Amino acid sequence: MMEAQESSVQYNRWSNSQDEVSMNMSASGGLDCERICTKLCTGKLGIAMKVAGGIVLFWVIFIIGYVTGYYIHKCK
Template identity: 60%
Template sequence: MQPQESGVHYSRWDDNSRDEVSLAAVSSTEEASCCQRVSRKLCTGKLGVAMKVLGGVALFWVIFTLGYVTGYYVHKCK
């Protein structure tokens, strides 16, 4: 038995009136790499949403602080 290939099959001109898109699953014998597993865990589901919110808040504060410090030195009285 050969492993399944992962990919997308798009069949627009079948007899059905609707377009069909099918995804082939990755074979169960193949194991995801460490980076893919961590990425999948941290970027999906409730944990993924929480990580994106925390990242957005952290980015906001970094930009705010840089703007504040820059504005302070630009508008500093001599």
């Protein structure tokens, strides 16, 4: 499994007239939430989650609109 890593890159072109690039990478063990989010938001699983989320959102808005319309247009 790949773990999320934090990295920083510094570019220094003014020392000794040579280009220097230094990279610092530190592994973060406490980023399980980011790893799960990345897994759920990319690839085929991500597409399926977005489609399912869209369908759920459609039905939530539909039900809210139905209930609101029922009480607004209710005969007294």
